[in-house]
Amino acid sequence: MNMKVGILGGGQLSKLLAIAGIPMGIECVFYFPEKSHTLHHLGKVIHAPYEAWEALDAFAQQVDVITYENENIPIQTIEYLEKLAPVFPGKQSICVAQDRLLEKNFFLNNDIPTNKFIAINHKKDIELARRILGDQLILKKRTQGYDGKGQIKIDQNVSLADIPAYYLQHTIAEEYVSFDREVSLILARNKHGCVHYDLCENIHENGVLRRTRNIKNDLLLDLAYEHVNKIARALDHVGILTVEFFQVGETLIANEIAPRVHNSGHWTIDACVTSQFANHLRAILGLPLGSAKSLTNAVMFNILSNMPKVETCFVWDELCFYDYEKTPAAGRKLGHITLVDDGNMLFDEHVKKASFLVNGLA
Ligand code: ADP
Ligand code: MG
Numbered sequence: 629m630n631m632k633v634g635i636l637g638g639g640q641l642s643k644l645l646a647i648a649g650i651p652m653g654i655e656c657v658f659y660f661p662e663k664s665h666t667l668h669h670l671g672k673v674i675h676a677p678y679e680a681w682e683a684l685d686a687f688a689q690q691v692d693v694i695t696y697e698n699e700n701i702p703i704q705t706i707e708y709l710e711k712l713a714p715v716f717p718g719k720q721s722i723c724v725a726q727d728r729l730l731e732k733n734f735f736l737n738n739d740i741p742t743n744k745f746i747a748i749n750h751k752k753d754i755e756l757a758r759r760i761l762g763d764q765l766i767l768k769k770r771t772q773g774y775d776g777k778g779q780i781k782i783d784q785n786v787s788l789a790d791i792p793a794y795y796l797q798h799t800i801a802e803e804y805v806s807f808d809r810e811v812s813l814i815l816a817r818n819k820h821g822c823v824h825y826d827l828c829e830n831i832h833e834n835g836v837l838r839r840t841r842n843i844k845n846d847l848l849l850d851l852a853y854e855h856v857n858k859i860a861r862a863l864d865h866v867g868i869l870t871v872e873f874f875q876v877g878e879t880l881i882a883n884e885i886a887p888r889v890h891n892s893g894h895w896t897i898d899a900c901v902t903s904q905f906a907n908h909l910r911a912i913l914g915l916p917l918g919s920a921k922s923l924t925n926a927v928m929f930n931i932l933s934n935m936p937k938v939e940t941c942f943v944w945d946e947l948c949f950y951d952y953e954k955t956p957a958a959g960r961k962l963g964h965i966t967l968v969d970d971g972n973m974l975f976d977e978h979v980k981k982a983s984f985l986v987n988g989l990a
Pocket of ligand 1: 767775804810834836884
């Protein structure tokens with residue numbers, strides 16, 4: 629197709645985007661400052677800081693459109709690039725998603741239910757937070773957090789003096805939610821319309837996603853779609869948009885948004901007509917969206933910290949194995965495995981076993 633996409637960020641989401649582009653003849657150019665050797669065989673790499681204007685010029689010149697794999701790219705960089713090439717999702721989406729305070733206010737302004745919060749800029753704000761939000765709360769840095777990093781839970785036993793100074797400014801305090809379930813909905817939107825995937829049911833441990841399964845025709849799907857569609861319209865979003873929710877009873881409480889392809893959508897590669905990665909590329913390139921319909925049930929397991937033995941990754945025919953080729957480190961996402969259901973009754977049994985194999989060795 630002779631189209632070139634520039635991707636900011638050098639992690640596994642960039643890798644999976646680039647792989648999705650190959651069958652469509654879409655070439656990717658990567659731009660990132662951190663050390664990473666996992667993308668070089670998938671396209672040209674520009675290794676430079678996000679404030680290296682000349683390098684950004686060279687990057688923009690060689691691509692048709694620019695996107696990003698994480699929302700922590702400096703806004704200045706986005707503003708600079710916008711003048712040189714189309715950037716999707718647009719500035720509004722990334723601005724709201726990269727600052728938890730803006731994000732929470734955005735939810736309020738758009739009538740999206742969210743848990744109570746207050747901004748923390750001083751020690752005394754914590755006392756106020758305790759009065760308003762209750763004894764159990766979570767302090768989250770406004771920016772740069774991911775995988776549960778940059779947040780701590782505090783209860784009545786934690787005294788003010790015990791709270792690290794780091795959390796006393798540029799932070800939000802959030803009411804702790806005793807949820808029934810965590811779910812996310814992934815929507816792909818272009819200028820003409822949108823498609824959405826099945827609701828994803830997510831299991832986190834210590835703030836890190838461990839496992840996701842798609843739930844066909846979930847009872848809360850329509851409600852989730854209503855919220856996500858409203859958010860996408862308000863942001864005039866183009867590309868994939870993911871919203872994470874806490875389910876409490878029959879309600880969905882928005883936790884956060886990601887203006888990008890999302891870990892809870894990796895199962896779409898093996899289970900859907902069009903994966904989230906292929907649809908993101910289609911959306912940002914102004915191409916028609918593909919069907920987001922799932923053809924099967926799937927469960928995705930993140931591989932953290934250590935790679936399981938090779939035999940484990942191929943233990944059943946129904947396992948699809950992805951290695952991000954990263955250096956192992958405690959808590960790092962190194963790959964994932966998707967277990968695809970062929971309709972047999974052993975699905976739950978398989979999930980338990982796969983969970984044991986992956987988690988047990990992680
Ligand atoms: P991150 O950007 O790291 O994904 P999140 O705000 O999504 O940050 O928090 C990570 C996880 O921590 C959530 O998926 C959830 O399991 C837990 N968590 C976060 N905030 C709350 C909360 N207010 N109440 C209960 N659990 C929470
Ligand atoms: Mg999250």
